[in-house]
Amino acid sequence: MIRVEEVRFSKAELAEYRERGYLVTPRLIGDEAIGRLCRAADRLFELDYDRPLYPFDRLYHYDLSSLELRKVNNGWWLDDEVRSLVLSPKLGAMVAPLMEAAGVRVWHDQVVSKPGAGPERTDYREANIGWHQDYAHWQVASSERMCTLWLALQDTDLANGGMRTIVGSHRLGLIPDADSFHEKDLDLLRTRYAGDHPWIDEPCVLKAGQASIHHCLCMHGSGPNLTLEPRRCVIIHYMPDGTSYRGRVAPPGPVKAGRKGNRHANVPLLGPNARAGTPFAGEAFPRVWPFDPTLPARYGVDLDVPADLAGTDGRG
Numbered sequence: 001m002i003r004v005e006e007v008r009f010s011k012a013e014l015a016e017y018r019e020r021g022y023l024v025t026p027r028l029i030g031d032e033a034i035g036r037l038c039r040a041a042d043r044l045f046e047l048d049y050d051r052p053l054y055p056f057d058r059l060y061h062y063d064l065s066s067l068e069l070r071k072v073n074n075g076w077w078l079d080d081e082v083r084s085l086v087l088s089p090k091l092g093a094m095v096a097p098l099m100e101a102a103g104v105r106v107w108h109d110q111v112v113s114k115p116g117a118g119p120e121r122t123d124y125r126e127a128n129i130g131w132h133q134d135y136a137h138w139q140v141a142s143s144e145r146m147c148t149l150w151l152a153l154q155d156t157d158l159a160n161g162g163m164r165t166i167v168g169s170h171r172l173g174l175i176p177d178a179d180s181f182h183e184k185d186l187d188l189l190r191t192r193y194a195g196d197h198p199w200i201d202e203p204c205v206l207k208a209g210q211a212s213i214h215h216c217l218c219m220h221g222s223g224p225n226l227t228l229e230p231r232r233c234v235i236i237h238y239m240p241d242g243t244s245y246r247g248r249v250a251p252p253g254p255v256k257a258g259r260k261g262n263r264h265a266n267v268p269l270l271g272p273n274a275r276a277g278t279p280f281a282g283e284a285f286p287r288v289w290p291f292d293p294t295l296p297a298r299y300g301v302d303l304d305v306p307a308d309l310a311g312t313d314g315r316g
């Protein structure tokens with residue numbers, strides 16, 4: 001089981017999030033949990049899974065001697081340590097006020113490892129993450145208040161390719177074609193997106209076990225890891241309970257070769273009768289807040305539950 005600190009944001013912190021589009025949390029997990037999650041990440045990339053499943057959207061076979069970015073979406077389906085973290089009611093309770101939501105569901109997670117190329121490889125770009133807005137990838141979802149928790153599994157800053165945000169960019173709304181996670185040239189993307197608004201590029205400097213949380217319209221990306229160690233993290237994308245499918249959402253221009261348009265792998269999980277208004281709910285989209293005491297048994301995993309909620313339905 002992954003033990004998680006209970007954090008409640010102050011009014012000032014909530015205001016900071018609304019103004020700036022992201023914030024940094026205190027330490028959420030300790031050294032023991034960090035060690036387990038690092039091992040879990042490595043096992044996922046070695047295709048060593050706890051469950052008799054395939055990854056939910058594609059096979060993730062990486063050449064472990066290469067410097068390419070490694071990531072698995074919905075690591076929580078496959079690995080029980082990641083599952084214990086992603087289903088955490090303490091994290092759900094923490095992010096609920098940021099989304100101004102009474103209930104919180106998991107949209108999906110990402111377990112990511114950015115290999116370290118060492119200080120000589122100043123041309124290293126293959127593990128960059130392009131400037132993007134998460135919601136640009138998620139336009140089939142009805143809520144623009146979704147958020148992302150980025151949990152550092154080592155001290156993280158610009159030296160190891162830490163995430164950077166564009167402060168206040170969530171207030172610009174959805175930017176055309178900002179579904180550019182997989183692009184590598186941050187400078188080129190900046191010229192595409194900068195427009196005439198301020199471009200305040202701020203690094204998320206985190207100690208191991210701390211997280212940043214960003215609004216789904218906050219522009220962010222990350223550059224090369226020029227240390228000798230991998231930069232590992234677990235990323236949890238949350239939605240307000242009640243978020244529904246918008247139906248097929250056409251991109252504004254023609255779909256470029258190799259792009260998915262606005263198709264998202266979460267949509268097929270709704271089944272063949274999905275239509276606009278179908279809630280993203282059910283087993284694949286667990287409600288992590290308010291806490292449901294049947295959750296640990298349903299998902300076969302131990303959860304670190306606030307003492308005052310163990311054995312209740314979480315509604316008090």
Ligand SMILES: O=C(O)CCC(=O)C(=O)O
Pocket residue numbers: 112129134148149150161162163164181220221222233235
């Ligand atoms: O890991 C990174 O540098 C960026 C990850 C990301 O895009 C996210 O957490 O939404």
Ligand SMILES: [Fe+2]
Pocket residue numbers: 132133134148181220
């Ligand atoms: Fe992102």
